[in-house]
Amino acid sequence: MxxxxxxxxxxxxxxxGERLTRRDHLRRSAMLSGPGFLWVVIFLFLPLxxxxxxxxxxxxxxxxxxxxxxxxNFQRFAGFGELGFDPMYPTIILRSLVLGLATTAICLVMAxxxxxxxxxxxxxxxxxxxxxVVIPLWTNLLIRTYAWQILLAGDGWLARAAAWVGLTGxxxxxYPGTLAVYTGxxxxxxxxxxxxxxxxxxxxxxxxxxxxMDLGANGWRVFQHAVLxxxxxxVAAGCILxxxxxxxxxxxxxxxxxxxxxxxxxxxxxxxxPSRDWPFGAAITLLxxxxxxxxxxxxxxxxxxxxxxxxx
Amino acid sequence: MFKKLWLLGMVxxxxxxxxxxxxxxxxxxxxxxxxxxxxxxxxxxxxxxxxIDVFEDESAMLAKIQGGGAxxxxxxxxxxxxxxxxxxxxLLAPLRHQNIxxxxxxxxxFYNPVYDPGNRYTAAYxxxxxxxxVRQSKDKxxxxxxxILFDPxxxxxxxxxxxxxxxxxxxxxKYLGYSLNSTDPKQLKQARDLLLDAKKRSLGFESxxxxxxxxxxxxxTAAIVYNGxxxxxxxxxxDTYFFVPKEGSEIWVDxxxxxxxxxxxxxxxxxxxxxxxxxVGAKLxxxxxxxxxxxxxxxxxxxxxxxxxxxxxxxxILAKLEFLKDPGRQAKLYDEIWTQxxxx
Numbered sequence: 001m002x003x004x005x006x007x008x009x010x011x012x013x014x015x016x017g018e019r020l021t022r023r024d025h026l027r028r029s030a031m032l033s034g035p036g037f038l039w040v041v042i043f044l045f046l047p048l049x050x051x052x053x054x055x056x057x058x059x060x061x062x063x064x065x066x067x068x069x070x071x072x073n074f075q076r077f078a079g080f081g082e083l084g085f086d087p088m089y090p091t092i093i094l095r096s097l098v099l100g101l102a103t104t105a106i107c108l109v110m111a112x113x114x115x116x117x118x119x120x121x122x123x124x125x126x127x128x129x130x131x132x133v134v135i136p137l138w139t140n141l142l143i144r145t146y147a148w149q150i151l152l153a154g155d156g157w158l159a160r161a162a163a164w165v166g167l168t169g170x171x172x173x174x175y176p177g178t179l180a181v182y183t184g185x186x187x188x189x190x191x192x193x194x195x196x197x198x199x200x201x202x203x204x205x206x207x208x209x210x211x212x213m214d215l216g217a218n219g220w221r222v223f224q225h226a227v228l229x230x231x232x233x234x235v236a237a238g239c240i241l242x243x244x245x246x247x248x249x250x251x252x253x254x255x256x257x258x259x260x261x262x263x264x265x266x267x268x269x270x271x272x273x274p275s276r277d278w279p280f281g282a283a284i285t286l287l288x289x290x291x292x293x294x295x296x297x298x299x300x301x302x303x304x305x306x307x308x309x310x311x312x
Numbered sequence: 313m314f315k316k317l318w319l320l321g322m323v324x325x326x327x328x329x330x331x332x333x334x335x336x337x338x339x340x341x342x343x344x345x346x347x348x349x350x351x352x353x354x355x356x357x358x359x360x361x362x363x364i365d366v367f368e369d370e371s372a373m374l375a376k377i378q379g380g381g382a383x384x385x386x387x388x389x390x391x392x393x394x395x396x397x398x399x400x401x402x403l404l405a406p407l408r409h410q411n412i413x414x415x416x417x418x419x420x421x422f423y424n425p426v427y428d429p430g431n432r433y434t435a436a437y438x439x440x441x442x443x444x445x446v447r448q449s450k451d452k453x454x455x456x457x458x459x460i461l462f463d464p465x466x467x468x469x470x471x472x473x474x475x476x477x478x479x480x481x482x483x484x485x486k487y488l489g490y491s492l493n494s495t496d497p498k499q500l501k502q503a504r505d506l507l508l509d510a511k512k513r514s515l516g517f518e519s520x521x522x523x524x525x526x527x528x529x530x531x532x533t534a535a536i537v538y539n540g541x542x543x544x545x546x547x548x549x550x551d552t553y554f555f556v557p558k559e560g561s562e563i564w565v566d567x568x569x570x571x572x573x574x575x576x577x578x579x580x581x582x583x584x585x586x587x588x589x590x591x592v593g594a595k596l597x598x599x600x601x602x603x604x605x606x607x608x609x610x611x612x613x614x615x616x617x618x619x620x621x622x623x624x625x626x627x628x629i630l631a632k633l634e635f636l637k638d639p640g641r642q643a644k645l646y647d648e649i650w651t652q653x654x655x656x
Contacts, residue, residue: 059643059644061400061641062396062397062401062638062640063374063397063643064378064401082497082644082645083500083648083649083652086652088651089651091655092651092655153529153531154530154531258472258515258516259516259517259518260516260517260654261654261655262655266654267651267655270477270647270651271647273371273372273375274371274476274477274478275643275644275647275650276374276375277643277647
């Protein structure tokens with residue numbers, strides 16, 4: 001066959017299970033990926049562009065967006081406010097990062113034994129166990145958090161048990177407080193780590209583990225060299241799925257922590273809500289997105305350097 | 313293909329325009345704030361359909377109207393502190409007084425008010441105060457001061473603060489003897505330090521209703537709340553009551569306004585006139601336990617409500633109440649103070 005057919009087109013290749021010319025291929029691809037692409041452009045990329053634009057504008061006296069260019073929002077974020085220097089926004093970001101990381105770490109430690117336990121069950125029990133993990137997600141997050149308020153209330157059985165052991169005074173509620181916040185957070189985000197991790201554990205090749213044990217590796221080395229590399233994609237996916245929403249959450253810290261601290265989510269909500277300062281809100285959001293992206297990029301770079309590529 | 317689309321467009325266009333012409337009133341109001349019977353009576357009298365949407369806080373309401381909802385509603389019931397903002401954003405239509413003869417029923421304080429001289433845009437709907445809702449202890453009476461929250465020596469048991477920046481900062485400013493609307497950085501810093509200290513001793517911040525529920529459930533002894541919520545709480549539990557602290561506090565008025573892009577301006581004004589009627593006004597206040605700004609309605613209000621100082625404060629207290637004003641460019645100052653209170 002010559003390099004060009006009679007229409008002057010390039011030779012057809014087998015794509016989508018058919019012999020297609022380049023042009024047909026392009027049309028097919030556009031039809032298949034077009035809707036998703038358009039969706040992302042219209043509902044994600046364009047709004048993000050708007051946000052970047054708004055973040056360098058200023059708030060008018062009536063809370064409207066005024067078309068005056070300024071870097072002030074970023075200076076304010078860095079801590080140069082009306083009342084002098086106070087790095088409260090970096091503190092808020094740091095606090096949110098810590099909350100997100102700690103939640104992810106606790107969930108990870110809890111998810112490992114749980115997923116291996118589930119993977120080791122016989123098949124009808126296995127499905128039952130997985131369903132039990134997912135069931136809490138069928139209830140709205142707010143309702144679950146309010147349920148914790150009732151469980152942790154002064155006359156609840158948990159508080160009474162804690163008082164009986166002598167941890168707290170009689171009739172004292174177990175919330176608001178840090179422990180209550182972490183209880184709620186872990187309870188809420190655990191399924192997001194368990195499910196991807198389970199998917200990895202399920203398809204693990206146990207003969208590698210056996211080989212490692214046959215070759216005399218101790219428990220830790222078996223885990224490090226035979227188990228971890230195999231479940232790494234699940235760990236990575238689960239950690240990202242947990243960390244990003246955990247860092248942005250504010251409902252749980254508000255309801256179980258008594259709204260005593262400000263987190264990233266509250267700070268953004270305050271600007272778009274009561275303070276009606278959209279430009280500043282956009283600046284905080286933009287910087288939060290940049291920080292998370294930088295974190296993921298760093299994660300990816302470190303991982304690539306170690307030579308064991310992850311799924312990112 | 314295009315012909316079909318064009319036809320479809322025509323049909324939709326006609327449908328939308330008839331829908332807009334139909335006798336319909338779209339009301340945007342705080343939740344549980346109107347007696348459903350009043351709505352039914354209005355629908356019957358003017359042969360129309362009333363659709364109600366509700367909001368829980370005024371910033372969400374404002375965001376919705378600013379963000380493209382200006383043509384969705386006819387009558388909105390915002391608090392006085394956002395009226396100035398709504399006027400300067402050109403969101404409101406002036407009231408045509410000849411269509412609202414019942415405006416004369418408004419009491420002196422609410423006729424020609426500071427936030428809307430000459431009632432150009434607003435007609436008062438209900439009013440109230442902010443104060444402390446507290447569970448009475450058997451041995452000693454509670455001192456009626458903000459000090460039970462802000463002064464560790466006077467603290468009367470556990471308490472919750474209110475999760476709203478203007479209300480919380482306002483309470484602290486009042487305790488210090490300043491105006492609720494102070495924009496003096498020194499005074500605001502003092503209020504911030506007071507709130508930071510109170511926050512550490514408190515059970516945290518809650519909405520007004522949340523605070524009331526916490527006192528009712530014995531989870532806290534005192535909470536900052538709005539008087540109508542407290543009046544309903546006292547009905548449930550006689551050991552709890554509401555007071556306006558002696559240092560003074562906030563008075564608020566929710567007003568009826570017509571949006572500039574209201575699809576049914578005539579009906580909107582008929583609705584406002586209907587609410588301002590003496591009998592309807594009394595029915596409204598008897599329903600929601602807030603005070604009426606309608607002097608013609610007062611004789612028809614339940615006598616026990618009229619005597620209740622939680623709903624109708626005494627003249628001495630009234631003299632110490634202040635309206636919140638929009639801080640305009642100084643909003644950043646309040647925002648910064650609040651972020652510091654929350655973030656530390």
